[in-house]
Amino acid sequence: MVRKMSIQRYLSKVYRNFVVRKVIRGIGIIFATSTLTFFIIRLMPSNPIEIFINQMMSAYGMSYQDAKALALALFTIDLDKPLHEQYIEYLVNLLQGNIGRSIAISPGTPVMEVVSTFLPWTLFSVSVSLLASFALGVTLGMIAAYRRGGIFDKVISAVAAVTSAIPGYLIGILIIVFIGVQFGLINYMRGAYSAGLKPGFTPEFIADVFLHLAAPFATYVLSTFGGWMLSMKASTLSVLGEDYVTVARAKGLPEGRIRTQYVGRNAILPLFTSLTISLGFIFGGSVLIENVFVYRGVGRLLWSSINARDYTVMQAVFLIITISVIVSNIIADLLYGLIDPRIRVGG
Amino acid sequence: MRTSLKVLLVAAAATILALGALLPVAVYAQQEERKPLFVGAWPYQLPPEGHFNTFVTGGLTFGIYQQVIEEPLALYLWHNDTYVPWLATDWEISGDYFVVHLRQGVTFHDGTPFTAKDVAGTWLIHYILNHPIYSQGYVDKVEIVDDYTVRFHIKTPSPVLIRYILREPVRAYSTYKDFVDRAMEYMNQGLAPTADPVKQLAAEFRNFRPERYVGTGPFMWIDEITEAEVWFKFYDNYWNKDRVKFRWLKLVNGETPQVTPHVLAKEVDYATHGFPPATEQQFKELGIRIIRPPIYSGPALYFNMLIWPLNETWFRKAIAHAINKTENGWVSLSESGRPVKYHSALPIELEDIWLTPETKAKLDTYPYDPEKAAQILREHGFTKGADGYWRYPNGTIVEFELSFPAEYADWSAAAQNAAAQLEKFGIKITPRAVTFTQHPLDVYEGRFQLAIRHWGGGANPHPYFHYYAVFIYWNEKEAGVGQGRPGISFPLVQDTKCCGRVNINELVISSAKGFDVEETKRITNQLALIFNELLPCVILWQRYGNNPALDGVRVTGWPPDNDPIYKNPPYGDAFLVFMLLTGYGIEPTPENMPAAPPPEQPEQPAEQPTPQAPGFDVTLIAAVVAIVIVAVVVGVMLARRRK
Numbered sequence: 001m002v003r004k005m006s007i008q009r010y011l012s013k014v015y016r017n018f019v020v021r022k023v024i025r026g027i028g029i030i031f032a033t034s035t036l037t038f039f040i041i042r043l044m045p046s047n048p049i050e051i052f053i054n055q056m057m058s059a060y061g062m063s064y065q066d067a068k069a070l071a072l073a074l075f076t077i078d079l080d081k082p083l084h085e086q087y088i089e090y091l092v093n094l095l096q097g098n099i100g101r102s103i104a105i106s107p108g109t110p111v112m113e114v115v116s117t118f119l120p121w122t123l124f125s126v127s128v129s130l131l132a133s134f135a136l137g138v139t140l141g142m143i144a145a146y147r148r149g150g151i152f153d154k155v156i157s158a159v160a161a162v163t164s165a166i167p168g169y170l171i172g173i174l175i176i177v178f179i180g181v182q183f184g185l186i187n188y189m190r191g192a193y194s195a196g197l198k199p200g201f202t203p204e205f206i207a208d209v210f211l212h213l214a215a216p217f218a219t220y221v222l223s224t225f226g227g228w229m230l231s232m233k234a235s236t237l238s239v240l241g242e243d244y245v246t247v248a249r250a251k252g253l254p255e256g257r258i259r260t261q262y263v264g265r266n267a268i269l270p271l272f273t274s275l276t277i278s279l280g281f282i283f284g285g286s287v288l289i290e291n292v293f294v295y296r297g298v299g300r301l302l303w304s305s306i307n308a309r310d311y312t313v314m315q316a317v318f319l320i321i322t323i324s325v326i327v328s329n330i331i332a333d334l335l336y337g338l339i340d341p342r343i344r345v346g347g
Numbered sequence: 348m349r350t351s352l353k354v355l356l357v358a359a360a361a362t363i364l365a366l367g368a369l370l371p372v373a374v375y376a377q378q379e380e381r382k383p384l385f386v387g388a389w390p391y392q393l394p395p396e397g398h399f400n401t402f403v404t405g406g407l408t409f410g411i412y413q414q415v416i417e418e419p420l421a422l423y424l425w426h427n428d429t430y431v432p433w434l435a436t437d438w439e440i441s442g443d444y445f446v447v448h449l450r451q452g453v454t455f456h457d458g459t460p461f462t463a464k465d466v467a468g469t470w471l472i473h474y475i476l477n478h479p480i481y482s483q484g485y486v487d488k489v490e491i492v493d494d495y496t497v498r499f500h501i502k503t504p505s506p507v508l509i510r511y512i513l514r515e516p517v518r519a520y521s522t523y524k525d526f527v528d529r530a531m532e533y534m535n536q537g538l539a540p541t542a543d544p545v546k547q548l549a550a551e552f553r554n555f556r557p558e559r560y561v562g563t564g565p566f567m568w569i570d571e572i573t574e575a576e577v578w579f580k581f582y583d584n585y586w587n588k589d590r591v592k593f594r595w596l597k598l599v600n601g602e603t604p605q606v607t608p609h610v611l612a613k614e615v616d617y618a619t620h621g622f623p624p625a626t627e628q629q630f631k632e633l634g635i636r637i638i639r640p641p642i643y644s645g646p647a648l649y650f651n652m653l654i655w656p657l658n659e660t661w662f663r664k665a666i667a668h669a670i671n672k673t674e675n676g677w678v679s680l681s682e683s684g685r686p687v688k689y690h691s692a693l694p695i696e697l698e699d700i701w702l703t704p705e706t707k708a709k710l711d712t713y714p715y716d717p718e719k720a721a722q723i724l725r726e727h728g729f730t731k732g733a734d735g736y737w738r739y740p741n742g743t744i745v746e747f748e749l750s751f752p753a754e755y756a757d758w759s760a761a762a763q764n765a766a767a768q769l770e771k772f773g774i775k776i777t778p779r780a781v782t783f784t785q786h787p788l789d790v791y792e793g794r795f796q797l798a799i800r801h802w803g804g805g806a807n808p809h810p811y812f813h814y815y816a817v818f819i820y821w822n823e824k825e826a827g828v829g830q831g832r833p834g835i836s837f838p839l840v841q842d843t844k845c846c847g848r849v850n851i852n853e854l855v856i857s858s859a860k861g862f863d864v865e866e867t868k869r870i871t872n873q874l875a876l877i878f879n880e881l882l883p884c885v886i887l888w889q890r891y892g893n894n895p896a897l898d899g900v901r902v903t904g905w906p907p908d909n910d911p912i913y914k915n916p917p918y919g920d921a922f923l924v925f926m927l928l929t930g931y932g933i934e935p936t937p938e939n940m941p942a943a944p945p946p947e948q949p950e951q952p953a954e955q956p957t958p959q960a961p962g963f964d965v966t967l968i969a970a971v972v973a974i975v976i977v978a979v980v981v982g983v984m985l986a987r988r989r990k
Contacts, residue, residue: 046785053830106396106405108554114395181612190605191575294605296393296574304396307784 022333026326033322034094034315038087041314048103048309090315099316104308105301111316115298119283119320121192122290122297125213126282129220134275136221137228142264144229145236157233160226168223169288175215176292189215192296216293220286228271235267242266269340276332280325284317380942381578381595383935384901385927387412388599388606388618393574399557401518402472407560409577409598411619411921415928416579417516417562420447420466422928423920425808426911428700430513433928434461434563438513440501440862445486445509449495453586455519456567457559463497468520468527470499470512475530475549477540480511483859488534506867507809507859514920519561526552565591565928575600590930594941603756610635610895616902619917622893623756624681630895636905639683639891640913640922643694643813644803646679646761647884648749649821651796652836656739657747661723663882667713668720669772670765676888679760683891688712690882691875692817693810694803695889696914701810706872709845710879717772737773746775750789751799753780761887762799790821793833802886806919810871811859817884818851818874826852837883845876892917901939906932 014020081089093100099111106114140160144153163171180186193199193208239245240263248258287299294300298317305313389410391397397407401417409416420435438447453461470489473480480486480499485508488500499512520527526548533545540546560568563586566579581594599609603620610618610630622630627637648666650657657663667690676684689698689710698707721731728740737745749769751762759780766776776797781789790798800821804812818839823829825839839851851874858870894917896905906912912931915922926932 045782046788050788051784105392106398109395117395176608177611181608184612184614186608186612186614187575190599190609191573193573195571195573195576195578292604294574294601300574304392307782309784 019330019334022330026330029326030319030322034319035087037315037318037322038090039083041311042083044309046309048311051309052104052107094319099319100312102310102313104310105304105313111312114313115301115316115320118296118298118301121295122284122286122299123282124209125192125216125295125297126220126286127279128213129217130224130275130278130282132217133221133224134228134271134278137225138232138268138271140225141229141232142236142259142267145233145240145267146259148233148237153233157230160229162226163222164224164226164230166223167288168219168286169292171223172216172219172289172292175219180215188212190294212295216286216289216295219289219292231271231274232267235270236263239263239267265339269336272336272339273332276328276335277325280328281321283324284321381597382941383593383939384595384597385593385933385935386597386599386614386616386901387923388601388609388615388620390602390605391577391598391600393572399522399560400552400555401516401560402476403553411918411924412566412579412596412598413516414564414921414924415566415596416560416564416568417518418564418928419514419516420449421513422925423510423514423808424912424915424925425696425920426914428808431925431929434466434517435513438509440504441498443501444498445501445512446492446496446498447512449497450586451495453563454584455521455563456561456582457519457521458584459519459521461517461563462494462520463491464494464520464527465517466497467491467531468523469515469518471527471530471534472518472523472552473515474534474540475526475545475552477549478511480508481540483507485511504861505859506862506864507811510807510809517563522557522559522561523555526555566596573600587928591927592930592934593927596927610897613897613900615895616897616900617894617923619892619894619921619923621680621757621890622895627681627683627893627895635895635897637682638894638896638905638908638913638917640894640915640917641694641696642803642805642890642892642918643696643807643916644801644805644816645684645687645886645888645890646758646799647802647817647886648765649790649795649798649800649835649884651793651798652838653793653833654796656727657796658836659727660881661727663885664711664713665720665723666769666774667882667885668716668723669774670768670885670887671715672713672887673715675761675764675768678764679757679888680890680893683893684757684761684888685891686888687886689875690879690886692802692878692886693813693871693875697808697810697813701868701871702875703868703872706875709876713885720772731773735773736775744775745773746777747796748777748779749797749799750779750781750786750795752783752786754783757890758799765799765887791823791830791832791834793836799887800884802884803889806916809859810867810874811855814855814858814871814874814878817878818855822883835883837881841877841881843877843880845880846873849873849877851877899936901936902933903936904932904934 015024090100101107102109102111102114137160140156144156147153176186176189180189187194188211191212193205193212197205197208199205245258245262248262253262284298284302286297287303289295290297290299291303298320301313302317304310305317389412391407391409392405394407396405398405400406401408401413418434420438421430421433423430432450434450434453435447436450438445440446447466449461449463449466455461455465467489470478470480470486474489483505484503485501485505486499487502490498490500492498499508501508529548530545533542533548538545540549565582565585565588567582569578569580571578577598577600579596579598581588581591585591599606599615603622603626606615606618606620607622607626609615610622611633613633613635630637648670650663652658672686676686678684685695687695689702689707690713691698691702691706691710693701724737729745730738730740732738732744739745749762749766751758753759762778762780766778769776786798787800789795790800802813802817804816807813818837819826819828821834822837822839823832823834825834825837840848841851842848854870854874854877858867858874861867896902898905910932912922912925915925917923
């Protein structure tokens, strides 16, 4: 009895631990999201087997029975099974680390292999663009707040409001038409690198990759920096009115120190959570921008898997996005305590 | 702290600048001279989605360009209905066999000689995949007679089988030999493609992913492919090398939205994509020529015959008169959406070949005549209300839903315009856009009232394909084919004024049988009259290409619009493929020719080697410069900090 009590106490102590609690909650959310995804995907009209059967019948003149038998042999899922059985099978496979094989876009290929060919490019392009956008937005937002009411503030705020209001894909199309077409640079705005270059850490390849990143990078930064900038401006303005800033000035501290240690550090806090959530979404890529620039990324993969009703690939991409968002949230919670000592959690 | 932050920022800026300095290196790296070059466009998927098994779904065939990599036995000219010998030198029907004699001295890109084994191998793979020549019972066996002769045993004579065999790209036996050999065993055992062992082999074959892509064509795979483009190089041992005028082929990847900016930037010499009228106008303003070859197909308005009054011929005729098809075509695709004249279900270009003047004289052209349409409805007890809508005899409003595939811009426009015209006429229409993968399934299943789907057999010149498209394709249950889904549910045994009681299904099937052209013509004329009278669908217009052809940049010599080569469609039997293979018409501009080689220098004696300039790599220099810039900036900042 005593032993049982001590185990209970130990477990309760473990659960009270901030990190453990966050991780357990994260696992719960992943389970709930993957369950929802599983069912919502299957509510979409049509299904991959039906599309495959039609393809086989029209392309090879197969009978329906033959096409269906082939589909069942080829695909690891049987959509005629009751939904709950399919779901249990999916969960069991998931627990074993098996996310299945592609059904439609690359039939038979393990989903992990399909995703891993696209993921590095998305991680590279979106993370570089996101960090640049964040850095630019935060810097400009702070400058605008310090020079509030001035010409710089008015101009940059107007630019930020306009660029944030234009959808990214439209900015992409404008860049293609006005820069790519007019200046004959269209060939450098398509794909992740030039045909004929062998991927590797060679100066040519690295330079080529950056050259091809320029247009999607510019599109992403232009369409998102405004949001960061306006948030940072608002946040900085509110911090500038705080008593501790007035006190710091009264104490005669150097303006640079006040700007970085007192204003900047506090003003950036509200943006930090948004940044970490955005970092989580990096894994989902940027569907429209990747499509406009024919950039090899998870966004394009998701797009084609939805069109082809490739359930397994869709499930995998949504799962990756869910996990990355949850992990980055946990990291954000942990780091938040480091940045802002006021909310450090004990235990 | 402040200084170190500054150092960091300046170093970061210097790194970005240094990387910027590296960018021209990438441009420099791309400037290898690749001339004479032809640039086309076609959508494709990169591996692992795309692969080199060109027999099955997902194969990297590159559409029409497949035939400049994997060549067929013959090319086909639509304007005079003739085959041009290509990998085959000639062919004949000999008893129960279709015998093909092959060209000698041809080699594949991997160096293996082209022989009867390759042709037989191609058709043995199709045997395990149950290609229509087997499933329709045209052929039951393929045999190698000698190294350069192959013959097909004819089970059911049909001109269709000749087309299938002569126009199929020939694949290398060396690539598929394991499957070809096993297929040959099964065929020799007399197994049908539907036998279990053959089906099992087929299932295995669909997962087969060859490591290479070889053909006999003038352009060969060089493994230069990205999401954006793919390159092919001229095959130096090509058997017909003197007639091919280009040495490089580049294809831009993508559908219409991705390809449009390349065309605008004059980076594409020819594209087959369907461009909206506004984009087409932009091309014209830039001086880009638009070629309009017939597609031999187009959108039609189909009816669900399980719904009254859509199952009434008179009602469908009223609809045909209520829609201005010229307006519909123009709105959808400007000059490339042209109304048909005779409403025979044959494309305009084939009507003169297959239909007699007597038949044409009997065909109703269904001109735009809303008054006639109104009169038909009134005759059947319909009335028009004060709100402008027609009402059934029982007083309820005549109202339908019109579904169409959302992603097909021209069909969407056709549907929206047809809906607007019918609304104006007084029939309430709710247009419903359905995603393109789902829409055909809805029509197959009969889950529609009115729908826009295709008419016409596309790139198949034989009338069979065109009548199959309008009578059988969406009518599985009545025709007893496919999965037996209801589709349009159009009865195929009917009493007609023109031809008495007819079994349309049998007529369509028999149109493809036998080599007697006159008999095929007789059946075709009968089918034209039946279609025109019963109207299972209303043909809205025939689609023509609006293909941009850039003249004077890299390519010149596009034949004039009235050249008969443009009777070939842009897709199957593509006229461009004929031009690239035979050297007809197009050729490189002088700017697209490689620079003349420098005059040959007399050889230096071996013992006195010519002093060589140091072999500096420009990229190495750029990288070193970049590193030096960063190092200097960081060094200066650190030095200042110490002070």
